[in-house]
Amino acid sequence: MTRRADFLRAARARRQPTPGFLLQARARAPGDGPDDAARVGFTCSKKLGNAVARNRAKRRLREIARLVMPGLARPGWDYVLVGRPGTTASRDFAQMQADLARALRQVHRPNAEGA
Secondary structure: OOOHHHHHHHHOOEEEEOOOEEEEEEEOOOOOOOOOOOEEEEEOOHHHOOHHHHHHHHHHHHHHHHHHHHHHOOOOEEEEEEEOOOOOOOOOHHHHHHHHHHHHHHHOOOOOOOO
16 A cells, blocks of 8 residues: 555544554455555554654564465455554564454454444
């Protein structure tokens, strides 16, 4: 995802907090982008620190998304991973992978809020 409007729509949809980051997810409407793939975006604000710290956090989020999402992400959905100050750059990598897998399962539960 690259357009601000896509990030804003995801921010108004389902949210699943984890210790290392916040996952925002939404099912795209027909005609709102390609229906055959899941799209992923990453956000790290200045609250995380300087540019070096933000880039480190984004690299970690990109890598856990690359490893976890192929098995759990759904086609036609947008996902945004939002970094958390103090934890995204320092949390154990294996725990962050487990957090993302758990968050994706929670977001896709049939009785999840915002459905």
